[in-house]
Amino acid sequence: MEIQKVIQVIVVVVVAFTVMFGGRWYMYVAQAESPYDEVGIALNGYMPGPLRTWGCHKLKARFENQLPPYGCGGADGRTWI
Template sequence: MNKLLRIILIVVIAAIAVAGQRWYSYVTNTTDPFDEVGIDLQSYMPAPIRHWGCMQLKKNFGTKTLPPYGCQSPDNSASWIEG
């Protein structure tokens, strides 16, 4: 039983590490703010982390493109959230 629990724990930690690395690659990229996997991962993050991610994307793409889903201002979907 302990061996099964250890394997499950290792798989869960590995999945979290892979998803975290993929999300970090998305928010720090400089090529594509509309990566579907990155946007989905961004939407699952807690609010403070999601906000930091949006600020990173805004720093890289602020005036070049519209904000991706989740980084739009509540009153105007064509502008970035303030931060």
């Protein structure tokens, strides 16, 4: 019975962590007023490759005329990936 409670607590913590940080990351890529939000850039950097690429493409669609934030720039740092 005790092991079930430990597993339940672990699952709740993992889900809460995912919702909290995943939600904050999504708000950055989908709704941020600027692509240069430091927390958003950091969270985007921690995302797995496909999610990070999707986030960069979403940011590019919204801020195409601005320089890309760190992690979304090409080799020269001035073009979007």
